[in-house]
Amino acid sequence: MDKVFVKGLRADALIGVYEWEHEQRQPLLFDLTMDWDQAAAAASDALADALDYDALSKAVVKLVESRPRQLIETVAEEVAQLILNEFQVPSVKVRVSKPMAVAAAETVGVEIIRSRN
Numbered sequence: 802m803d804k805v806f807v808k809g810l811r812a813d814a815l816i817g818v819y820e821w822e823h824e825q826r827q828p829l830l831f832d833l834t835m836d837w838d839q840a841a842a843a844a845s846d847a848l849a850d851a852l853d854y855d856a857l858s859k860a861v862v863k864l865v866e867s868r869p870r871q872l873i874e875t876v877a878e879e880v881a882q883l884i885l886n887e888f889q890v891p892s893v894k895v896r897v898s899k900p901m902a903v904a905a906a907e908t909v910g911v912e913i914i915r916s917r918n
């Protein structure tokens with residue numbers, strides 16, 4: 802299957818289980834990979850036939866920054882469901898990195914793959 806991807810998408814989120822994390826926004830970075838058949842877009846050269854990665858990226862940042870959450874697992878699931886339902890994508894891989902979470906690590910995170918029923 803063809804893919805559309807977005808790498809290193811940043812959203813400044815209220816995210817975490819600790820008290821300070823409920824008040825201070827911190828960056829989350831998203832790597833998103835969507836299954837998407839490119840044939841129609843390539844033939845028509847029309848954005849209407851493509852998966853618009855700009856619109857998708859803006860929708861993801863808006864969702865992530867909209868309200869506080871405790872776990873990055875929750876964020877990953879919500880982002881996956883948004884992409885599946887709002888952009889009619891058959892399958893998506895969502896990788897969420899939280900670079901400020903563990904001082905001794907470059908980054909930590911979770912990765913999920915979800916498909917439409």
Ligand SMILES: Nc1nc2c(c(=O)[nH]1)N=C([C@H](O)[C@@H](O)CO)CN2
Pocket residue numbers: 816817818819822871872873874899901902903
């Ligand atoms: N699997 C997870 N482990 C932890 C999370 C998380 O979201 N998922 N969150 C925290 C804290 O918020 C941490 O990031 C603060 O540094 C701890 N473990």
